[in-house]
Amino acid sequence: MATASFLHCTSQKSSLSSLFRSDLHRRSPSVKCSRPMKMKVTMSVDNRSYWAVMEADIKAHLKQAIPIHPPLSVTEPMDHLIFAAPRSLAPALCIAACELVGGQRNQAIAAASALHLMHAALYTHEHLPLSKPKPKTKPTIYHSFKPNIELLTGDGILPLGLELLARSDEPTIKNSGRILRVIIEITRAVGSQGMLDGLYLENKCSGSDGGDDLCDVGWMAHVGEKKVGEFYACGAACGAILGEGSEEEIEKLRKFGFYVGMIHGMVLFGRDSRYEDKKLLEVVEGFRVLALKELEGFKEKQILETILE
Amino acid sequence: MATASFLHCTSQKSSLSSLFRSDLHRRSPSVKCSRPMKMKVTMSVDNRSYWAVMEADIKAHLKQAIPIHPPLSVTEPMDHLIFAAPRSLAPALCIAACELVGGQRNQAIAAASALHLMHAALYTHEHLPLSKPKPKTKPTIYHSFKPNIELLTGDGILPLGLELLARSDEPTIKNSGRILRVIIEITRAVGSQGMLDGLYLENKCSGSDGGDDLCDVGWMAHVGEKKVGEFYACGAACGAILGEGSEEEIEKLRKFGFYVGMIHGMVLFGRDSRYEDKKLLEVVEGFRVLALKELEGFKEKQILETILE
Numbered sequence: 057m058a059t060a061s062f063l064h065c066t067s068q069k070s071s072l073s074s075l076f077r078s079d080l081h082r083r084s085p086s087v088k089c090s091r092p093m094k095m096k097v098t099m100s101v102d103n104r105s106y107w108a109v110m111e112a113d114i115k116a117h118l119k120q121a122i123p124i125h126p127p128l129s130v131t132e133p134m135d136h137l138i139f140a141a142p143r144s145l146a147p148a149l150c151i152a153a154c155e156l157v158g159g160q161r162n163q164a165i166a167a168a169s170a171l172h173l174m175h176a177a178l179y180t181h182e183h184l185p186l187s188k189p190k191p192k193t194k195p196t197i198y199h200s201f202k203p204n205i206e207l208l209t210g211d212g213i214l215p216l217g218l219e220l221l222a223r224s225d226e227p228t229i230k231n232s233g234r235i236l237r238v239i240i241e242i243t244r245a246v247g248s249q250g251m252l253d254g255l256y257l258e259n260k261c262s263g264s265d266g267g268d269d270l271c272d273v274g275w276m277a278h279v280g281e282k283k284v285g286e287f288y289a290c291g292a293a294c295g296a297i298l299g300e301g302s303e304e305e306i307e308k309l310r311k312f313g314f315y316v317g318m319i320h321g322m323v324l325f326g327r328d329s330r331y332e333d334k335k336l337l338e339v340v341e342g343f344r345v346l347a348l349k350e351l352e353g354f355k356e357k358q359i360l361e362t363i364l365e
Numbered sequence: 366m367a368t369a370s371f372l373h374c375t376s377q378k379s380s381l382s383s384l385f386r387s388d389l390h391r392r393s394p395s396v397k398c399s400r401p402m403k404m405k406v407t408m409s410v411d412n413r414s415y416w417a418v419m420e421a422d423i424k425a426h427l428k429q430a431i432p433i434h435p436p437l438s439v440t441e442p443m444d445h446l447i448f449a450a451p452r453s454l455a456p457a458l459c460i461a462a463c464e465l466v467g468g469q470r471n472q473a474i475a476a477a478s479a480l481h482l483m484h485a486a487l488y489t490h491e492h493l494p495l496s497k498p499k500p501k502t503k504p505t506i507y508h509s510f511k512p513n514i515e516l517l518t519g520d521g522i523l524p525l526g527l528e529l530l531a532r533s534d535e536p537t538i539k540n541s542g543r544i545l546r547v548i549i550e551i552t553r554a555v556g557s558q559g560m561l562d563g564l565y566l567e568n569k570c571s572g573s574d575g576g577d578d579l580c581d582v583g584w585m586a587h588v589g590e591k592k593v594g595e596f597y598a599c600g601a602a603c604g605a606i607l608g609e610g611s612e613e614e615i616e617k618l619r620k621f622g623f624y625v626g627m628i629h630g631m632v633l634f635g636r637d638s639r640y641e642d643k644k645l646l647e648v649v650e651g652f653r654v655l656a657l658k659e660l661e662g663f664k665e666k667q668i669l670e671t672i673l674e
Binding site: 207208214233239242243248 | 438439440486487490494513516518523524527528531532534536546548551552553556557562
């Protein structure tokens, strides 16, 4: 389905802008890619392969770890909702950060998959039809299953991600401590001080719980920090932890992930017309400069830089 | 609020029957304790203190780990929903099993708290008002918060439980491997092959997704296995793992927990009138005998036996 979204859009080839279009397309199928972001397009074929192969690896890991098997009434909705969520770059950042500090892809693949599953679970619940109407700002999405199935499936996806991560423990390489640290990172990033705080703040400023007067640019930037920035930061930090990076490397990559997430978040919120296009590009450029600065000193930084092109 | 439930009920003093009444009272405030189970009542004051002190310790641990602090709009619903859930014996079984195999209470307190939080999160979501009516068999409960707040709060409680557990890692005593094993146990017990499977099966046999013809005693017993039996089994096994019990001890206590859970589940379903009282007591007695058998060989088994009186 992700591929289908790409095919519907036009010819931009940079990682972030493609993903933004993919997100938008999924959030509201009726929206067309008629206002592409004016972002620099310089990614080479090789670099695109790096991210594409990584995403394919994560998907393959998830498909293998969570097969569709009887009872299909349970596993089919789970499979659908896991892959129906819009792409998040947090899982890819996790693996890229692991490799950047000298780790192997297989050291971070379970954490990357767990990050995707957290994102998918919360996306499912974010769009659950409750007995009271959703806030006005939420786009309408197509629901393939009844609300109680989507609720239970989301509840099942969340612990499954952490189970996969815990099971990736390899006593022979003594990484239990690092996996526990990553579990703490991820549970905090998605919990009530993280993504859920962002969802709560977003609800509060919109239709059902507050008023449009709350939804100024500063407020929405804060929502973006919680919903996207800190989640991406967590993804990159987890990869660096699992790749056995130094504390300094972990913190630099955490900041890098945060800025990438803020760019992603800002562009999403920009599409809600709270930012003028010009202002939006200025903010994005500011984060891009900050992000590049955090990569200074890493030998193989070129691949991560391409995510900003 | 748990105390209040007890005060509303009459004079039975056994652990299980008291808890059943507490559960029932919470599930449907209008139901009165007018048909108490005819169970043996022999618990001594000292044995009651053991379970009461344990439950107070778990509550104190949760209160200390999850304080009410600004923003109150987030932490007050969380505090309320954590303690509004009906009691489950799985957390208490976790600590009792840990102590039975020679462990200390503080080795299992984080896991016991995590079990309570899983139970609270799923209970919150089980009673969430969705856009389509709940199955006919679900009792109506009072909702203190709007549906979106209850949804988000439940989503926040679940990862918080696993975060607390992961944070209980003590590198000095090298228990990372055991904590990861317990995380796997808990995530499986609550996930789509465990409690959530039970909720799904329960939904399927009732109003919204199926028909009453599905809801025979065998089906509901299977629901009880998934929703309660396996969760209690998990609680006892986790305690034995953290208390450094042998594999044999872990499996014996897992079975013991399962039978205790089945008794609890059977009595709950008995209240839904699918069992005749006499038949119900026969089934309960059968599980009681099996449970007692699993305790054979443990030196300090008397305290655990009291949970069956």
